[in-house]
Amino acid sequence: AQTVTQSQPExxxxxxxxxxxxxxxxxxxxxxxxFWYKQPPSRQMILVxxxxxxxxxxxxxxxxxxNFQKAAKSFSLKIxxxxxxxxxxxxxxxxxxxxxxxxxxxxxxxxxxx
Amino acid sequence: EPEVTQTPSHQVTQMGQEVxxxxxxxxxxxxxxxxxxxxxxxxxxLVSFYNNEISEKSEIxxxxxxxxxxxxxxxxxxxxxxxxxxxxxxxxxxxxxxxGPEAFFGQGTRLTVV
Numbered sequence: 001a002q003t004v005t006q007s008q009p010e011x012x013x014x015x016x017x018x019x020x021x022x023x024x025x026x027x028x029x030x031x032x033x034x035f036w037y038k039q040p041p042s043r044q045m046i047l048v049x050x051x052x053x054x055x056x057x058x059x060x061x062x063x064x065x066x067n068f069q070k071a072a073k074s075f076s077l078k079i080x081x082x083x084x085x086x087x088x089x090x091x092x093x094x095x096x097x098x099x100x101x102x103x104x105x106x107x108x109x110x111x112x113x114x
Numbered sequence: 115e116p117e118v119t120q121t122p123s124h125q126v127t128q129m130g131q132e133v134x135x136x137x138x139x140x141x142x143x144x145x146x147x148x149x150x151x152x153x154x155x156x157x158x159x160l161v162s163f164y165n166n167e168i169s170e171k172s173e174i175x176x177x178x179x180x181x182x183x184x185x186x187x188x189x190x191x192x193x194x195x196x197x198x199x200x201x202x203x204x205x206x207x208x209x210x211x212x213x214g215p216e217a218f219f220g221q222g223t224r225l226t227v228v
Contacts, residue, residue: 033215043203045157045219091157095215100145100162100170102217107156 002027004094006105013082014113020067021077021108023092032096034068034075039089039107048090051075079110087112116140118220120206126226127196135191135223137206146189147207147217148181150174157205163189196227 003026013019025034036048051059051068059066063083067076079086092105119138127133139146148160161171163181178194189208193200203224207217 035216037219042221043151043224044221045205045207047216047218050216093157100147100164100215101159101172102147102149102157102215103159104157 002029002094002096002103004092004103004105006092006108008108009106010109010111012111012113013079013086015082015084017082018078018080019082019110021079021090021092021110023075023077023105025073025075025092025094027073027094027096029096032094034066035093035095035102036064036066036077037091037093037104038086039091040085040087045091049077082112084112084114086110118206118208118218120204120220120223122223123221124224124226126228129198129227130195133193133196133225135193135204135206135225137189137191137220138187139189139206139208140218141187143208143210143218145169145209145211145215145217146181146183147209148191149205149207149219150202151205151222152199152202160191193225196225198227201225201227 005024032053034051038046038048049061063080065078089107091107093102121136146163151157159172161175162169180192203222205222206220209217
């Protein structure tokens, strides 16, 4: 069975500062994909960043980057230069090549203060 | 930019009634999904659909649920006899599976069963 754990129900960051959201996961698969999705108050799910497990290099998308530690099964999201528009629920998700489903964590609510 | 569209945005139905939630996936995508999110909880996988058949389904996707791709563009989720606990946000998603199983989500349909 696959599990995704987000241990921080809520996080807060000041505008222009950096924040890191934690995610740990468990899977018996050797080949899998990890994702961070953002869900603003509109509740649409927006893909932020993805990481292939076979790639050692950490993914980066503009102000968003990940710290992927395969041995520790850890996949944290770093948001640099935080903006008010980053305020949202952030979900970590896992997919292995043996299935089609995304397995989501419970989410971290990010508050950005001026 | 292409996007997944869902209709209606909000549906209110009486317990025991049938509902059909509609989705138009991104046109060149081959994989289609339904997820649901009960208020305040994580996003849960319901079903995936590929090549005109269900490729994977979760325990939630029981006999009261069905999916269909009636034409080349629409993808529907039918709930035959709604229950109060079916009240949730339902997300449609689609993907190519090329380069990874990332899913692009629609804006969701809020289903309220009264």
